[in-house]
Amino acid sequence: MRRTSWSTWLGTSMEYYDLTLYGLAAALVFGPQFFPEQDPAVALLSSFAIYGSGFLIRPLGGIYFGYLGDKLGRKFVLVVTIAMMGIGTAAIGLLPTYAQAGLWAPALLVVLRLVQGFGSGAELAGASLLMVESAPTHKRGLFGAIVGLGTNSGTLLATASWTAISLLPQDVLMDWGWRIPFVASIITTAVAMYLRVAVKESPVFVEIRQNRAENVAATKAQTSLWADVKASKRTFIVTLAIRIAENSGPYLIKTFLVGYVAATxxxxxxxxTTGILIGTLLGFAVIPLTGHLTDRFGRKPVYLFWTIFQFLFIVPALALIHTENAFWISAVFVVFICGSTPGPFVVETSWFVEIFGAKRRYTFMSLVKEVGSIFAGGLAPFIAAAVVAASTDSWLPIAIVMMAYPLIGIIGAIFAPETRGRDLTLEQDAF
Structure with a gap:
């Protein structure tokens, strides 16, 4: 469990390190380095378009690697995905710029971003599976929270790395300094790879594989993937609602609301950013506490608590932001980042593993997580920004958009079953 925990922590940290680091570099460096002949606004848009391409390919990676994970095991897939993400990130730091290679430079950046996205499409679901399926039944929520600690660690590490290199002279930063955190990621990748190669396969998957080997006729008679998707449509709809609410929070707060405070x-x-930093540090205590509470009180009530809290806090939060007082603005971000955004994610980690049956667990979890991220993480900040552009000076339309997402999760959670302690070797979904 110790080795599994470390490999999960580092692997998830690597994914969020990649995401955060690319987002920072896209905003500050990639425009002049890869699109120097374009207008600065267009160059910025181009950089984020490449960023978005990684999200679009993630569902395909989730389906492909999820299928392999259900067939060959969690460990095999997680070794491959961490290698893809790590190599993709380090290679970005070695790319030639537009001045050195012309159009080949942005083309290669697209390719590497697609490699990252394809690999990370199954990383989050796989890390959750390996961790929760390896944990003692009565501590699944607590050990599942390690995935949440990984997301926190990756974001913090990328932010700290970028802050450090930002101290370099501007010309040095733009010339070669920006490459340092990308290339340095190979160290984390190497350690994570070592741990994952040495880690044992999920005991639940080992038992599932043995059960299938003993029942060869049933295994041969398995239905197609799409037939299983159709049969699980209710599970898909409910878990997708839970995922959309959970995934929208971090992007609405860290992306949209940060820009709204500065620009509007x-x-x-x-x-x-001060509030985000403090909230992230506090999250290292709140995240495992949330996992422990799900083991004690159940997945459903803890998820509803955090989602209802986020729903109710949005109006007071926007009111405090509009006082234009820096202290209260920082306090709003602290509250969002330390609890109401990571809380639902922590619950989801163990809840989804228990909701989905063993037959297609890896595939279905990956699909729900990545499709949900497109509708939530991809669209939520865009919709909120469009409302700001179209509305009057009132912030109520923004509140309505931000409250709609947790409301979707509340409705989904109401229809979801409580699964704490469920037998993970059962082939069928929980409902």
Whole structure:
């Protein structure tokens, strides 16, 4: 369990390190380095378009590697995905710029971003599976929270790395300094690879494989993937609602709301980033506590608590932001980041493993997580920004958009079953 925990922590950290690092570099460096002949606004848009391409290919990676994970095992897939993500990230730091290679430079950046996205499409679901399926039944929620600690660690590490290299002279940063955190990621990748190669396969999957070997006739008679998807449509709809609410929070807060405070309210961005930093550090205590509470009280009530809290906090939060007081703005971000955004994610980690049956668990979890991320993480900030552009000075339309997402999760959770302690070798979904 110790080795599995470390490999899960590092692997998930690697994924979120990649995401955060690319987002920071896209905003500050990639425009002039890979699109120098374009207008700065267009160059920025191009950089984020490449960023988005990684999200679009993630569902395909989730389906492909999820199928392999259900057939060959969790460990095999997780070794492959961490290698793809790590190599893709390090290679970005070695790319030639537009001045050195012309159009080949942005073309290669697209290719590497697609490699990252294809590999990461199955990383989060696989890490959750390996961790929860390896944990003692009465501590699945607590051990599942390690995945949440990984997301926190990756975001913090990328932010700290970028902050450190930002101290370099501007010309050095733009010339070669920006490459350092990308290339340095190979160290984390090597350690994670070592741990994952040495880690044992999920005991639940080993038992599932033995059961299938003993029942060869049933295994041969398995239905197609799409037939199983059709049979599990109710499970898909409910878990997708839970995922959309959970995934929208971090992107609405860390992406949209940060930009809204700086661009619309006119408050220096440090007020928001200070709150995010403090909230992230506090999250290292709140995340495992949330996992422990799900083991004690169940997945459903803890998820509803955090989602209802987020729903109710949005109006007071926006009111405090519009006081234009830096202290209260920072406090809003602290509350969001330390609890109401990571809380539902922690619950989801063990809840989804228990909701989905053993037959297609890896495939279905990957599909729900990545499709949900497109509708939530991909679209939520865009919709909120469009509302800001189209609305009057009132912030109520923004509140309505931000409250709609947790409301979707609340409705989904109401229809979802409580699964704490469920037998993970059962082939069928929980409902």
């Amino acid at each position: 309210i006119g408050i220096h961005g440090s007020a928001a």
